[in-house]
Amino acid sequence: MRSRDMSANVIRGSLIALIAALIAPLAWAVWSLPEEGLGLRPKVVMNLPQSGASHPVTAVLLNFRGYDTLLEIAALLIVSVGAWSLGEAQETDDSQSPVSPVQRLTSQVLIPLMILTAGYFLWVGTKSPGGAFQAGALLGAAGVLLILGGWTPAPSLHWPVRISLTLGLLVFVVVGTSVMAAGGYFLEYPASWAGTLILLIETAATLSIGLILTAVYVGGQPRIWIDHLPGDKGESL
Amino acid sequence: MAAVNWVFDSLLMVNLLWLAWRALVNPNLFKAVVLFIAFTLFLALAWVRLNAPDVALAEAAIGAGITGALLLTSLQRINVSKPNKKEKPDEV
Numbered sequence: 273m274r275s276r277d278m279s280a281n282v283i284r285g286s287l288i289a290l291i292a293a294l295i296a297p298l299a300w301a302v303w304s305l306p307e308e309g310l311g312l313r314p315k316v317v318m319n320l321p322q323s324g325a326s327h328p329v330t331a332v333l334l335n336f337r338g339y340d341t342l343l344e345i346a347a348l349l350i351v352s353v354g355a356w357s358l359g360e361a362q363e364t365d366d367s368q369s370p371v372s373p374v375q376r377l378t379s380q381v382l383i384p385l386m387i388l389t390a391g392y393f394l395w396v397g398t399k400s401p402g403g404a405f406q407a408g409a410l411l412g413a414a415g416v417l418l419i420l421g422g423w424t425p426a427p428s429l430h431w432p433v434r435i436s437l438t439l440g441l442l443v444f445v446v447v448g449t450s451v452m453a454a455g456g457y458f459l460e461y462p463a464s465w466a467g468t469l470i471l472l473i474e475t476a477a478t479l480s481i482g483l484i485l486t487a488v489y490v491g492g493q494p495r496i497w498i499d500h501l502p503g504d505k506g507e508s509l
Numbered sequence: 510m511a512a513v514n515w516v517f518d519s520l521l522m523v524n525l526l527w528l529a530w531r532a533l534v535n536p537n538l539f540k541a542v543v544l545f546i547a548f549t550l551f552l553a554l555a556w557v558r559l560n561a562p563d564v565a566l567a568e569a570a571i572g573a574g575i576t577g578a579l580l581l582t583s584l585q586r587i588n589v590s591k592p593n594k595k596e597k598p599d600e601v
Contacts, residue, residue: 329563362586393566401562409567413574420578485575489582 324466325398333403334470338459342448345440345477352437352484361492364422371422379421386414394478398467404440404474404481411482416489430497433483440480444473518558525551538584546577 316328316336323331333341390407397403425433447469448459456462461469528551532544549572556565 401566403563406563406566406570409570409575413570413578416574416578485571489575489579491582 322463322466324461324463324468324470327397327399327401327403329401330397330403330470334473335461335466338444338448341477342441342444342459345444345480348481348484349438349441352487355488355491356493359492360498361490361494363495371420376421379417383414383417386410386417390414390478390482394474397474398470404477407474407478408481409485411478412485412489415482415486419486419490424496425494427496427499433487436479437483437487438480440473440477443476447473521551521555521558525555538587539581542577542580542584545580546573549573549577 313328316332319336320326320328320331323335325331325334390410393402393407393410394404395402397406447461451461451465451469452458454462525548528544528548532541532548535541535544550569552572553565553569556562556568
């Protein structure tokens with residue numbers, strides 16, 4: 273073997289040894305966990321009636337650890353801002369890969385179904401698996417399907433999309449601070465309002481997350497929005 | 510039945526490791542991305558077996574839908590900018 277092959281094999285071998293050394297203690301630790309470890313589950317189940325949701329995951333995400341979810345949505349917003357600040361969206365070359373009739377028909381059937389299913393996930397998230405992130409991810413996938421079908425956004429959608437991107441974080445922060453007026457700490461929902469507030473936050477978050485994921489897929493601001501910034505005298509490049 | 514659980518879980522684990530290895534080793538990047546999407550779907554099944562259906566839903570939608578589409582689009586843009594890329598013979 274040449275020396276380059278040998279050094280590559282040495283690197284590969286040592287990498288495998290390092291990863292095995294990392295995974296073996298982890299595997300042993302997971303294996304030695306008690307079969308029915310309860311952890312925090314009893315405490316969550318005890319406080320579930322006041323949390324406003326009957327599914328423990330949603331209660332933890334949106335109420336008990338609501339601050340973490342707030343920061344997650346803020347992180348997603350920063351991701352979309354970062355992805356869009358790298359330049360404008362690349363022009364799609366429709367002559368290279370024209371949209372086939374099968375794709376068009378499938379998108380026309382699938383996208384409304386996906387929006388409906390996202391709404392279902394959002395609604396059912398209070399009592400069974402679902403919730404804002406799942407619904408938002410499905411909306412993002414529907415947006416990706418839309419872009420793949422050759423849809424380009426109209427100039428009039430510029431500001432609605434901008435506002436909807438930030439709506440999730442905005443509603444979360446507004447709800448969190450306005451419950452302070454009712455005498456609680458930041459994000460301490462009063463027990464009778466908790467269910468409504470959680471649904472409100474989740475709805476705004478779903479819309480935002482779906483738009484953020486689609487915006488990250490588009491990869492930049494569409495050119496048609498840069499050409500038509502408010503304040504332009506209508507000059508085109 | 511516990512036996513069915515064990516068989517299913519071990520098949521799932523073997524599949525996950527196999528898909529991950531083949532996705533990393535494949536010289537054809539398009540096949541690698543497709544194998545990665547398949548890996549994501551199997552991982553969603555693994556999350557269900559770990560009693561985390563919320564994570565499974567998010568994994569299926571984001572991993573297969575968003576990340577898969579992002580990788581394929583990036584691949585298309587890389588290949589467009591390198592038109593004289595030679596492909597090795599097919600292997601999966």
